[in-house]
Structures are given as structure tokens and as C-alpha cells.
Amino acid sequence: MVFISITMGAAVATAFLGIAGEISHKMALELRSYGANILLEPAALEGGGFLREADLPKIKTVFWKYNITGFTPYLFGVADISSGSKQERGVVSGTWFNKQLEVAGEEVSYQGVKVIAPWWELQGGWPEAADDAIVGAALARRLNLGIGSTVRATSQGRTHQFRVAGIVTTGGYEEEQLFAPLVTVQEFFRLQGKVSRVLVSALTVPMDDFGKRDPATMSKDDYEKWYCTAYVTSVAKNVEEVMTGSRAKPIWQIASAEGSLLKKLNSVMLLLTFLALGASATAVSTSLMASMAERSREIALMKAVGADRVQISSIFVGETLIISLLGGGIGYIVGNQLAGIISRTVFNSTIASPVWLFPTAILSALLVAIAGSIAPLRRALRIEPVRVLKG
Numbered sequence: 161m162v163f164i165s166i167t168m169g170a171a172v173a174t175a176f177l178g179i180a181g182e183i184s185h186k187m188a189l190e191l192r193s194y195g196a197n198i199l200l201e202p203a204a205l206e207g208g209g210f211l212r213e214a215d216l217p218k219i220k221t222v223f224w225k226y227n228i229t230g231f232t233p234y235l236f237g238v239a240d241i242s243s244g245s246k247q248e249r250g251v252v253s254g255t256w257f258n259k260q261l262e263v264a265g266e267e268v269s270y271q272g273v274k275v276i277a278p279w280w281e282l283q284g285g286w287p288e289a290a291d292d293a294i295v296g297a298a299l300a301r302r303l304n305l306g307i308g309s310t311v312r313a314t315s316q317g318r319t320h321q322f323r324v325a326g327i328v329t330t331g332g333y334e335e336e337q338l339f340a341p342l343v344t345v346q347e348f349f350r351l352q353g354k355v356s357r358v359l360v361s362a363l364t365v366p367m368d369d370f371g372k373r374d375p376a377t378m379s380k381d382d383y384e385k386w387y388c389t390a391y392v393t394s395v396a397k398n399v400e401e402v403m404t405g406s407r408a409k410p411i412w413q414i415a416s417a418e419g420s421l422l423k424k425l426n427s428v429m430l431l432l433t434f435l436a437l438g439a440s441a442t443a444v445s446t447s448l449m450a451s452m453a454e455r456s457r458e459i460a461l462m463k464a465v466g467a468d469r470v471q472i473s474s475i476f477v478g479e480t481l482i483i484s485l486l487g488g489g490i491g492y493i494v495g496n497q498l499a500g501i502i503s504r505t506v507f508n509s510t511i512a513s514p515v516w517l518f519p520t521a522i523l524s525a526l527l528v529a530i531a532g533s534i535a536p537l538r539r540a541l542r543i544e545p546v547r548v549l550k551g
Contacts, residue, residue, distance in 0.1 A: 161447040163483050165532075166525050169440025170491025173433050173497060173524040176269040178499035178517055180429035196231070196276050196359035197414045198396045210235075210354035211217050211406055213342070215261045218402035219360065220302050223387075224395045227363040230275030233355035235345050239315035241338055243303045250299060251337045252313050254355075255347025257286045269389035273339075276361040280334070283307065284326030290344050290372070293322035300327045311337065313348065320348045360399055360408075364392040390449045437528055444532025448480070459540050460548035471540050476537060480529045488525030492518050 219231055235254040240247055256272035263269075274286065284307040288292060295305055305311055309324045322340055329335065339473070346352045365371075371391040375383055387394050392410040400408035432489030452459070462472055496517070 161530075162444050162480065162529075163487050164452075165440050165443035165447060166330055166484050166487030166528050167491045167494065169437050169443075169528045170488045170521045170525040171495035172436035172440075174492050174495025174517060174521045175498040175502065176429050176433040176436065177520060178496065178514070180426055180433070184247050188220065190213065195279070195411075195414055196361045196494045197364065197392055198360035198362055198399060198408055199357075199409050199411055200358035200360060200399060200403055200406050200408050203369035203405050209405070210351065210356060211358060212404055213346075213355050215403045215406075216346050216355075216358065218260060219358075219399055220261065220263045220266055222398040222402055224362065224390060224398050227390055227395060228399075229361045229363060231358055231360040231484055232272045232276055233342060233358045234350060235342060235349070235354060236356045237345065237349040237351075239313040239314060239348075241299070241303065241311060241313050243305055243309060243311045246303045248299070248302060252315075252345055252348070252350075253337045254342040255339055256342055257339075260299065269272075276359055277330075279330070280325045281329040281418050283329070283342055284324070287325045287339075287341055289323075290341055291320075291322055292325040293338055293340040293433070294326040294328050295324050295339075296337050297329040298335040299338065300324070300330050315349065317349060337386040355537055356405070358406075360396075362392070362395045363390065364395055366420070367391055367393075387437075437524060440528045441531040444480075444528055445535050448533060449539065452536045456540075460530045463543065464545040464549060472541065473537060476540065477530075477533060481526065484525040486531035487529075488522040490520035491525060495521060 193424075194252060200211065216231070216233060219228060222228070230378060232255055237252050237254075238249065239252045241250045241252070242248070256271045258270050258274045261269050273280065282294065284294070295311065300306070304313065305324050305327070307324060307326065310321055311324055312319055312321050322338070328339070342355070346354065368380075371386065371393060372390065373382075373386070375386060375393075375397070378386060387397070396408035396410055400406050404506055407420065435439050457524075462475075
């Protein structure tokens with residue numbers, strides 16, 4: 161029973177700590193599907209400032225390039241959007257939908273709305289031709305548009321005709337816009353090579369007091385530490401440096417919510433680990449209490465022939481520690497498998513077992529054994545040979 165209790169405690173601790181070590185990364189990846197967390201816009205907004213499309217590939221060359229899971233540019237313009245006899249003044253947005261991006265020295269990646277906004281509900285298909293577009297659901301209802309319909313956009317005497325490839329539902333402002341390939345919208349508004357803003361999705365660590373400090377007030381060493389930590393602010397600074405004339409700022413309602421959720425998840429995993437170890441220590445203590453009661457005559461006999469407290473303690477503690485080492489080893493193997501099953505079930509991915517997990521499992525087993533042995537050992541040392549051996 162002691163062996164089973166220690167093995168179960170070590171297994172659960174191994175599984176929870178293994179998952180806790182990976183949960184921030186896994187959950188951050190999951191949360192990236194809820195939208196971008198960094199906004200890039202022109203530093204000078206007055207006078208209709210724009211960013212350069214040519215600078216966009218540089219985003220995948222920054223220090224935190226492997227943390228950037230995706231980005232997409234937008235070019236906004238106001239136009240008269242019409243279909244048949246119905247017409248509305250609305251926003252035409254040029255963007256990338258699923259653009260193949262090639263950067264020298266880097267792997268080919270795909271960037272666009274499909275990457276940073278997988279939560280968009282699309283009826284129909286994504287634009288494939290230059291004249292294809294997707295229309296927000298609210299705008300489509302008012303203009304009576306369906307898949308395959310024709311819609312016209314008119315601005316400053318220029319008219320462009322689009323085929324509706326899809327209708328998008330987001331529950332937000334996107335439902336009021338018409339989205340078309342970036343290059344088409346650039347030509348329509350005669351803004352070749354320009355974009356209004358860029359949304360960036362990046363894996364970041366939760367913000368702490370150090371991360372919230374103003375970089376301008378930091379010492380050289382503190383700034384280096386801040387720059388080399390994946391805070392949303394430092395990743396934004398990275399991106400800002402490569403985009404000419406840009407200003408990068410975190411989208412705090414998303415970044416703050418992510419950081420808070422990740423902290424709570426890690427706290428829950430650690431709490432569950434301590435509870436599991438506490439339950440195992442209680443089970444060990446109960447089992448050892450029963451064992452000491454059964455062996456009370458042996459303990460009394462040892463005391464009667466001259467064994468002192470240290471000798472008696474060493475015998476029983478030694479037995480328990482040997483069991484705990486075996487239980488810790490078996491618990492590590494079981495816990496590793498359990499962590500893999502949980503990772504595949506919850507995150508649909510494998511989990512790498514860190515090097516520190518094995519000694520942690522052994523240490524957990526030893527702590528459970530020692531904590532569970534204290535009360536039974538104190539009871540054993542209080543046994544009086546005269547009372548136990550009488551008769």
C-alpha cells in the first residue's frame with residue numbers, strides 16, 4: 161500500500177508538472193486563434209499616413225521571429241458599394257488571405273487572415289482571383305448579396321466590379337466591410353505598395369511588474385533583459401524597428417486576458433500537484449500507522465535488547481526510502497505516459513519530457529515518504545516495551 165501510494169503520487173506530480181512546463185506554450189498557441197495581439201500603424205497618422213508593404217517580409221527576420229505565428233496587412237478605403245438598385249457608403253478593405261511569403265534564409269510561410277483569424281465563419285470560399293471578394297454578413301443582407309453575386313465599388317470616379325466568393329460572419333465590425341485582395345484594392349485607390357495597418361499574432365509570456373516598466377527608464381542591463389524576454393511589449397518593439405515609420409502597440413484587451421489566463425492555469429496545475437502529493441502522503445501515513453501497530457512487538461523487543469531511537473528510526477525510514485525510490489521511478493514512467501495522453505487529448509499534440517522531470521519525480525516520492533513517515537515513526541518511538549511485552 162505504501163508503494164502504491166508513493167507511485168500514484170509521483171505519477172500524478174510528474175504528469176501535472178510535465179504539463180505545467182508545456183502548458184504556457186500550448187495554451188498560447190491555442191489562444192492565438194482568438195485574434196492578433198499586436199497592432200502596427202503609421203507613426204504619423206495625420207495626413208493619411210501609410211506603411212510600406214515592402215517592409216512586411218522583415219517581420220519574419222526579427223529577434224522574436226519564431227514567436228510570430230502570423231500577420232496580415234490591411235488597406236482601408238471608403239467607397240460606394242452597390243448591387244442592383246441598392247447602394248451604401250462603406251469600407252473596402254484590401255488584405256492578404258493566405259499569401260505565400262518567401263524570406264531569404266527562412267522557411268516559406270503563409271500569412272494572412274486565414275492564419276491570424278481562424279475564428280471567422282465563412283460561407284462560400286476564400287478569394288482566389290484578383291476580382292474575388294468576401295462580404296461581411298450584415299452588408300450582404302442589406303445589399304441582398306449571395307455567393308456568386310456581383311458587387312461594385314465606386315470611389316473618386318473609379319469603379320471596380322467584384323464577384324462575391326464568400327460571406328463572412330464574425331460578430332464584429334468585419335461584417336460591415338468588403339474584403340478583397342490587397343493588390344486589387346491598392347490599384348483601385350491608387351495606393352500601390354501602401355497599407356493602413358498590420359495585425360500581428362505572437363506568442364508571448366504573461367506580463368509582470370518588470371515587463372510593464374518603461375524601456376526608456378531602464379538601465380542597459382535591464383533593457384537587455386526586457387528585450388530578450390518575450391513580453392508582448394518587447395515583441396512589439398522588435399516589429400516596430402523593422403517597419404519604417406511605424407508605431408507598434410499591444411492590443412491590451414487580448415494580451416492582458418491571455419496573460420491572466422496563463423497565470424491561473426499554471427497556478428491550478430501547481431495546486432493540483434501539491435494536493436496530489438498531500439493525498440499520497442496521507443495514504444502513506446495511514447498505511448504505515450497500520451504497519452507500526454502490527455509490528456509493535458518487534459519494536460518493543462528491539463528496545464528491550466538495547467536499540468536506541470536512532471537505530472529504530474533508521475530501520476523503518478530506510479525501508480520507506482527504498483520503497484519511495486522504486487515508487488518514484490515507476491511513478492515517473494507512469495506519469496510521463498499520463499502527461500502524453502492528456503496532451504494528445506486536450507491539445508492534440510505530443511509533449512516532450514524535460515530532463516528535470518525525472519529527478520523531480522524521485523524528489524516528490526521522497527518527500528511523500530518522509531512526510532507520511534513522521535507521525536507513524538513518532539508513534540513507534542513512544543512504544544513502551546513493558547506494556548507491549550507484558551504476558
